[in-house]
Amino acid sequence: MTDVSASGGRTPSRALEQALVDAAERVLVRDGLGGLTVRAVAAEAAVAPMGVYNRFGNKDGLVAAVLARGFEGLRAATAAAEDADPVDRLLTCGRNYRRFALDHPQHYGAMFGAGWAAAVPTEELVDRAGAAFQALVDRVGYAVDRGALRPADPVDTAQLIWSSVHGAVSLELAGLVKTADPAATYEALLQMLLDGLR
Amino acid sequence: MTDVSASGGRTPSRALEQALVDAAERVLVRDGLGGLTVRAVAAEAAVAPMGVYNRFGNKDGLVAAVLARGFEGLRAATAAAEDADPVDRLLTCGRNYRRFALDHPQHYGAMFGAGWAAAVPTEELVDRAGAAFQALVDRVGYAVDRGALRPADPVDTAQLIWSSVHGAVSLELAGLVKTADPAATYEALLQMLLDGLR
DNA sequence: TACTTTACTGGAACAACGTTCTACACCAGG
DNA sequence: CCTGGTGTAGAACGTTGTTCCAGTAAAGTA
Numbered sequence: 001m002t003d004v005s006a007s008g009g010r011t012p013s014r015a016l017e018q019a020l021v022d023a024a025e026r027v028l029v030r031d032g033l034g035g036l037t038v039r040a041v042a043a044e045a046a047v048a049p050m051g052v053y054n055r056f057g058n059k060d061g062l063v064a065a066v067l068a069r070g071f072e073g074l075r076a077a078t079a080a081a082e083d084a085d086p087v088d089r090l091l092t093c094g095r096n097y098r099r100f101a102l103d104h105p106q107h108y109g110a111m112f113g114a115g116w117a118a119a120v121p122t123e124e125l126v127d128r129a130g131a132a133f134q135a136l137v138d139r140v141g142y143a144v145d146r147g148a149l150r151p152a153d154p155v156d157t158a159q160l161i162w163s164s165v166h167g168a169v170s171l172e173l174a175g176l177v178k179t180a181d182p183a184a185t186y187e188a189l190l191q192m193l194l195d196g197l198r
Numbered sequence: 199m200t201d202v203s204a205s206g207g208r209t210p211s212r213a214l215e216q217a218l219v220d221a222a223e224r225v226l227v228r229d230g231l232g233g234l235t236v237r238a239v240a241a242e243a244a245v246a247p248m249g250v251y252n253r254f255g256n257k258d259g260l261v262a263a264v265l266a267r268g269f270e271g272l273r274a275a276t277a278a279a280e281d282a283d284p285v286d287r288l289l290t291c292g293r294n295y296r297r298f299a300l301d302h303p304q305h306y307g308a309m310f311g312a313g314w315a316a317a318v319p320t321e322e323l324v325d326r327a328g329a330a331f332q333a334l335v336d337r338v339g340y341a342v343d344r345g346a347l348r349p350a351d352p353v354d355t356a357q358l359i360w361s362s363v364h365g366a367v368s369l370e371l372a373g374l375v376k377t378a379d380p381a382a383t384y385e386a387l388l389q390m391l392l393d394g395l396r
Numbered sequence: 397t398a399c400t401t402t403a404c405t406g407g408a409a410c411a412a413c414g415t416t417c418t419a420c421a422c423c424a425g426g
Numbered sequence: 427c428c429t430g431g432t433g434t435a436g437a438a439c440g441t442t443g444t445t446c447c448a449g450t451a452a453a454g455t456a
Contacts, residue, residue, distance in 0.1 A: 016404085038443065048405045049444090059443065112372060113311040129374055159369075159377050160362075160387050167365020171357075174310060176327055179357050189358050196394025214433095236414065246435050247415090257414065 017055050017065075019045045024066045028106050036063065063110070064122050070107035071128035074100050079135040086143035087194060093139050094165055094190045101169040109173060112166065136162060149197050161193055215253045217243045219263045226264060226304050234261065261308065262320050268305035269326035272298050277333040284341035285392060291337050292363055292388045299367040307371060310364065334360060347395050359391055 023045035028036050038059050042049040056062040077100040081092035101108040111129075140161065141154040149157060168189050172182050179185040221243035226234050236257050240247040254260040275298040279290035299306040309327075338359065339352040347355060366387050370380050377383040 037441085039441090048407095050406085051404065053444075054403070112368065126373065130376070133374075133376060156377050156383060156386065159375060159383055160366075160390055163366035163369055163387060164358075164362040165365065166369060167363065168358075168361035170310065170368060171361055171364060175324070176331075177357060178328070178331060179354050185354060185357055188354065189361060192358055192391075192394035196390040235412080237412085246433090248434065248436090251415075252433065 016045075016047065016051060020047065020052060020055060020062065021065045021069065023047075024062055025069065025107075028066060028110070029104075032106055033110050038062070060122075064125060067107070067111050067125055068128050070104065070111045071125065071132055073104065073107070074111070075128070075132035075135050078132055078139075081139060086139075086146045086148040089139050090143055090148075090161075090194070091190055093136060094161070094186075094193075097165050098169050098172075098186055101173060105173050108169070112170065133158065133162060149194075152197075157197055160197065164189060164193055214243075214245065214249060215263075218245065218250060218253060218260065219267065221245075222260055222264045223267065223305075226308070227302075230304055231308050236260070258320075262323060265305070265309050265323055266326050268302065268309045269323065269330055271302065271305070272309070273326070273330035273333050276330055276337075279337060284337075284344045284346040287337055288341055288346075288359075288392070289388055291334065292359070292384075292391075295363050296367050296370075296384055299371060303371050306367065310368065331356065331360060347392075350395075355395055358395065362387060362391055 020041060024036060024041045027040050027044050031040070038049050038052050041062065042052060045051075052059065052062055056065060074097070077096040078093055080096055081089050083089040083092050137154050137158040140149060140158040143149040144151055144154055144157070168177075168186055171177050172186070177185060218239060222234060222239045225238050225242050229238065236247050236250050239260065240250060243249075250257065250260050254263060272295070275294040276291055278294055279287050281287040281290050335352050335356040338347060338356040341347040342349055342352055342355070366375075366384055369375050370384070375383060
């Protein structure tokens with residue numbers, strides 16, 4: 001597919017691939033998931049619509065590339081928590097997660113909202129999500145090793161944390177947080193998680 | 199709009215409205231959110247596509263009616279928890295919530311997945327979601343009054359529970375639960391909530 | 397340098413979608 | 427039996443994802 005070493009021919013300009021994903025991200029942020037059309041992205045990138053099909057096969061391939069970037073950003077945000085204190089590290093991790101979602105609401109919504117009903121549950125995307133999850137598992141293991149969390153399977157514990165954090169962020173993006181101060185409610189959630197998993 | 203007592207004319211057959219929503223639910227369950235088209239629903243109901251626009255204005259109005267039913271089902275499932283013991287009542291509540299989501303995955307996905315990026319954040323739907331949430335608030339209040347949960351604002355506490363439960367169900371529907379036994383992981387989540395909110 | 401292979405462009409075309417328009421059928425009141 | 431508003435059936439418009447086709451330009455090989 002993307003085998004550049006094929007005999008002869010032109011180098012499949014990787015620059016265009018990048019330009020298309022860049023353009024798709026701009027369109028996604030500007031016009032939302034509904035405005036993310038092949039023609040709009042091609043126009044944004046100043047490229048013929050056919051370029052999308054040459055590079056990504058179809059529209060799903062393009063949005064998969066965008067979502068892959070999103071998951072990488074989420075993994076990076078999660079892995080950026082490097083405090084020495086295990087509890088601080090977990091708190092930073094949770095706060096970075098929420099900040100990423102609030103800073104990239106369209107990305108987050110597409111990452112966890114579109115995959116369900118219909119499209120794009122690609123193997124690669126599940127792996128990308130798994131990589132982000134692994135960053136959390138590592139931080140849970142760090143805390144378990146230092147006695148900050150109960151000595152249970154870090155995967156099980158991380159799954160519980162991910163569920164709660166993802167749910168809180170999802171409801172906040174959906175405008176379904178009924179409390180006065182969502183930020184404070186989120187902090188209370190993190191504290192409750194620490195209490196419940198100690 | 200739905201004023202039947204309008205002078206003269208034909209009875210604005212409310213039966214058709216019901217038939218269209220029924221058909222839309224069947225199509226949603228059978229073909230997913232992507233297959234939920236105006237033409238498909240009209241064909242399923244053996245009605246002209248224009249009927250959708252006469253009854254609901256546009257497609258969003260129709261799916262809003264479907265989602266309203268979904269939220270009502272979720273509220274009913276939540277409110278069905280009536281155990282005398284406050285902890286049992288909360289556990290039943292949480293289990294019913296998950297059962298509803300797993301029994302109606304397309305509904306649940308559309309209810310909490312589609313509203314974000316683009317469509318259908320209708321006032322009425324937010325109210326319906328609020329009604330379901332209120333059933334949870336009531337059960338939290340019941341537990342707080344009996345000392346089963348810490349004496350905090352029931353709305354705040356219910357929001358934390360809803361976040362965790364919704365997140366767990368969302369990830370499970372998305373196929374992102376990495377543990378061996380999702381049901382056991384969910385039970386562990388409920389137990390952790392009880393521990394963290396005691 | 398010249399040839400070949402491939403990437404990319406431009407535009408037309410198709411099916412399906414949401415939506416609107418136009419004509420026809422029904423049902424109450426005069 | 428008419429007449430007016432309500433609802434229906436179906437054609438029609440614009441946009442979407444996608445494919446096809448012919449032409450252009452660039453990169454690798456000889």
